[in-house]
Amino acid sequence: MESLGLAGYRSVFDTWPAPASLLDLDLVIVDSNEAHQRSLGRSREEMVGRRTFDLFPDPDGLGEAGPLGVSMRTALRTGRPHRMPLLRYPIEHGGTLVERWWSVVNTPLLGADGRPVGILNTLDDLTELMAERESSRMARAVAEDLRRQSERLSGDLRARHQDLREVRQAEARASRRLAALAEVALELGGAETVDGLTGIVLRGLAVLGADGAAVGVINEEGTSLRLHLTDSLGADAQRMYSTLALHEELPATVAARTGRPVLIPDRAAGTTFSAAMTEGYATFGREAWAALPLHVGERVLGSITVSWESPQDFAVGEVELLTAFAAQCAQALDRLLQRQAERSAATISRQMSEALQRSLLTPPVQPDHLQIAVRYVPAVHEVQVGGDWYDAFLVSDGSTQLVVGDVAGHGQEAAAAMGQVRNVLRGIAHTLVEPPARVLGALDQAIEHLAIDTLVTAVLAKVEQTPAEAETGMRTLRWSNAGHPPPVLLHPDGRAELLERPADRLLGATVGSPRHDHTVSLDPGSTVLLYTDGLVERRGVPLDEGFEWLRSAVEDLASRGLTLEQLCDELVAALGGETDDDVVLLAVRAHPEGRPRPVEAGPSVLPADLADSSV
Numbered sequence: 001m002e003s004l005g006l007a008g009y010r011s012v013f014d015t016w017p018a019p020a021s022l023l024d025l026d027l028v029i030v031d032s033n034e035a036h037q038r039s040l041g042r043s044r045e046e047m048v049g050r051r052t053f054d055l056f057p058d059p060d061g062l063g064e065a066g067p068l069g070v071s072m073r074t075a076l077r078t079g080r081p082h083r084m085p086l087l088r089y090p091i092e093h094g095g096t097l098v099e100r101w102w103s104v105v106n107t108p109l110l111g112a113d114g115r116p117v118g119i120l121n122t123l124d125d126l127t128e129l130m131a132e133r134e135s136s137r138m139a140r141a142v143a144e145d146l147r148r149q150s151e152r153l154s155g156d157l158r159a160r161h162q163d164l165r166e167v168r169q170a171e172a173r174a175s176r177r178l179a180a181l182a183e184v185a186l187e188l189g190g191a192e193t194v195d196g197l198t199g200i201v202l203r204g205l206a207v208l209g210a211d212g213a214a215v216g217v218i219n220e221e222g223t224s225l226r227l228h229l230t231d232s233l234g235a236d237a238q239r240m241y242s243t244l245a246l247h248e249e250l251p252a253t254v255a256a257r258t259g260r261p262v263l264i265p266d267r268a269a270g271t272t273f274s275a276a277m278t279e280g281y282a283t284f285g286r287e288a289w290a291a292l293p294l295h296v297g298e299r300v301l302g303s304i305t306v307s308w309e310s311p312q313d314f315a316v317g318e319v320e321l322l323t324a325f326a327a328q329c330a331q332a333l334d335r336l337l338q339r340q341a342e343r344s345a346a347t348i349s350r351q352m353s354e355a356l357q358r359s360l361l362t363p364p365v366q367p368d369h370l371q372i373a374v375r376y377v378p379a380v381h382e383v384q385v386g387g388d389w390y391d392a393f394l395v396s397d398g399s400t401q402l403v404v405g406d407v408a409g410h411g412q413e414a415a416a417a418m419g420q421v422r423n424v425l426r427g428i429a430h431t432l433v434e435p436p437a438r439v440l441g442a443l444d445q446a447i448e449h450l451a452i453d454t455l456v457t458a459v460l461a462k463v464e465q466t467p468a469e470a471e472t473g474m475r476t477l478r479w480s481n482a483g484h485p486p487p488v489l490l491h492p493d494g495r496a497e498l499l500e501r502p503a504d505r506l507l508g509a510t511v512g513s514p515r516h517d518h519t520v521s522l523d524p525g526s527t528v529l530l531y532t533d534g535l536v537e538r539r540g541v542p543l544d545e546g547f548e549w550l551r552s553a554v555e556d557l558a559s560r561g562l563t564l565e566q567l568c569d570e571l572v573a574a575l576g577g578e579t580d581d582d583v584v585l586l587a588v589r590a591h592p593e594g595r596p597r598p599v600e601a602g603p604s605v606l607p608a609d610l611a612d613s614s615v
Contacts, residue, residue: 005599016194018336019123022109027052027072030118039125041091052121057087068104075106076116082106096335101130147267170298197332198228212286212307215333216244216252218300225253227301233307233559237283240379249274253289255303261323264289266311288312292324294330297472301333340487342348349483361498364392366605369591370463371598373568377575377583379534387414387454388532394606396435399465404530405484406459406506417454421447421507425460436460436480437515442553447508456507459530463588473520473593480515482507485533488554496555498547524592527564529554534581535571563600 013020016054019036021029029047037044040056044377047055058399062071078164084104090097101311103124198215212233216225225244229237251262251273261285264270264277267287271278286307294301304326312318372392387407395401395444403425407418421443428442440460442499461479469475479487479499483506487499503516529550536546542544550571557570573584591598 019125021047021121023072023119023121025076025116025118027069027119029055029173036123037455039123041093050487056089056345070567071104072106072119072121073491075108075119079108079110079114079116080324081108086130086403099125099127101332104141104288113506114323120558128569136322138317138324144316165508180556194333194336195229197329197336201431205385208306209310209312210306211309212284213481214241214252214305215294215329216256216302217333218246218256218302221469222246227252227305228602241280245399249276250280251277251289252305255291255293255305255421256300258302259293259295261293261319263314263319264290265314275299282488285309292322292326294326294333295331296334300335304329334369339350352583362391363605364390365394365400368597368604369593370400371564371589371591372400372402373564373585373587373589375568375572375583376392376583377534377572377579379579379582387418387456388534388582390530390584390586391419391422392586392588393429394428395430400463400588401429402461402463402530402586402588403458404532404584406532406584408455412455417452420452421454421456424450425458429460435478435517436462437504437517440480440482440504440515445505450510453509454508456482457533458482458507459484459487461487461528461530470593473524475526475590476519477522477528478519480504480517482515483509485531485536488529488531488551489520489522490527490529490554490558494524494555494558497556498551522590524590527558527567527587527589532582532584535575535585537581539580552565565600 013031014034017035018034019039020033021036024030027280028049028051031150032044032047035309037047040047042055052072053063053066053069055461056068057063058064058068060484068089071082071084082105084106087102087104089100089102092098092101105122107120107122109118110121111117124139127486188420190525192575194215194217194566214227214229214233216227217223222248225246227241227244229241237452239449241328244250244298246253246257251264255262263274265288267281268288270281270287274282284307288308288311289305290312291303291305293303306322359385364374366372374390374392376388376390385411387405389403389407391401391403393401405421406416407414407421409417424446425439425443428446429439432439432442440458446452449453458481459481461477465474466474466476477489479488481501481503483503486501486503489497489499492496499520501520502516503515504515531550537543539548553574555565557567562570564587568585571585572583589601591601597604
């Protein structure tokens with residue numbers, strides 16, 4: 001083995017046909033061969049260096065105390081290979097957990113002193129074998145029915161021949177049923193709604209002659225059953241039986257309440273089952289009913305109910321098929337309900353975070369000859385909002401402060417942290433009327449002292465005007481950049497320029513290193529745009545290309561003589577509704593002072609006006 005060397009080991013290990021991984025004594029994955037990566041759908045980089053039970057949690061929440069952990073510790077303790085009993089462990093595929101069965105052997109690796117130094121973990125995927133075994137079990141049940149039927153055959157040769165033909169037809173019918181059910185079972189995992197699942201149930205059980213079906217889901221309080229009925233059962237049934245109290249004596253509720261199947265072969269049996277069932281016959285017009293509980297472990301999620309227009313004898317094979325199909329439906333329903341709950345929780349969380357964020361994005365001031373426009377565009381995907389914000393306000397020296405920032409993270413915590421940073425920055429800027437770099441330095445200290453555990457990128461800009469500048473209508477933009485995308489300056493002649501200056505560290509990173517101010521003159525008619533990275537970042541596109549796209553787009557829009565509000569609208573529209581992150585845009589235009597404020601800029605709005613506003 002020593003002659004193999006590292007390259008030889010790598011070649012042998014990667015080409016070894018069996019899925020295998022190497023673990024150290026702390027059960028951290030040291031290496032994984034290609035077969036192992038293919039079987040688990042993970043790359044080597046995703047697995048190496050991580051503890052086994054962090055990467056592959058025990059399905060029952062036992063962690064290292066589960067069967068896999070016990071097997072590994074047994075191998076290390078005894079110094080001998082340990083083969084586990086057959087292990088059921090689902091693997092994520094395409095966003096959905098797919099049930100898989102594994103044969104697992106943990107072999108200790110012994111050092112020169114004979115003590116274990118690690119584990120060789122080998123896997124064998126036996127999912128197809130288990131599926132074949134289950135199919136064989138159901139086939140045996142059907143075969144048992146056929147055997148019992150054949151024992152009852154009697155009579156003369158002609159009768160025997162007739163009976164034998166019936167048996168052969170039954171065999172063919174049973175084979176078709178198994179094939180059809182196996183095909184429909186594959187559809188169950190793709191159901192997106194309970195109504196869709198109900199339709200799949202009816203299609204699957206149509207091979208048994210069923211003509212109606214319902215899937216019932218127990219509510220969170222465990223007091224009622226929400227039924228999703230197929231159209232074949234009629235509008236009256238859907239209206240009258242869509243929600244049932246769990247204590248009612250109907251097949252669907254009894255199966256869900258007791259966790260046991262309910263089989264009603266004909267109307268006579270149904271009318272003796274309960275008074276409620278007798279009334280149900282008048283609505284449904286069906287003869288036979290079967291209701292089976294939907295189990296996932298010890299939990300009962302609800303039930304499936306199937307109906308027939310003619311009486312049924314419910315042979316053993318058919319009941320086996322119904323039971324197996326109900327088990328598959330239960331797994332599909334569990335996945336579906338989990339996805340729905342996750343989507344619902346994500347939607348609620350996003351709405352709350354978005355509401356919090358919007359409540360802090362107040363209307364900006366509108367000084368007499370400065371026009372300010374703002375836009376906030378949430379990301380289109382099902383993700384939580386981030387901590388993007390803008391602000392514009394006046395301070396005591398008469399200058400206008402402009403802020404655009406982005407707090408790291410998403411969701412309510414990021415939005416709350418954004419609110420803290422925004423308000424603290426406002427207070428500092430009003431109290432400490434200094435250049436932006438000094439204000440951001442003071443904000444650094446406040447973030448540290450207030451224990452606001454977050455990182456923030458921001459641009460704080462100040463539009464100033466000296467008496468000499470006022471005579472010519474000129475202004476100065478003074479800004480400091482804390483790790484944020486650079487502002488864009490649109491000159492009156494339509495030329496757009498990225499104000500690329502060395503950016504300082506992020507807010508909240510470290511305290512003490514100096515921050516810097518930058519300045520640029522603003523001619524009358526100039527426009528400055530501040531924005532967050534969602535405006536320029538695109539998946540798979542270099543950031544420099546995003547900056548150039550923005551500069552070029554601003555230049556192109558300026559050539560069309562747009563107002564400031566129109567310019568902002570067109571920039572947002574150019575995103576095409578496809579943003580992976582929230583977008584904040586703040587634009588300020590310096591109108592000439594020798595004439596009245598333009599009509600398209602709207603009225604001047606000062607802090608007192610904002611305080612009285614209902615917005």
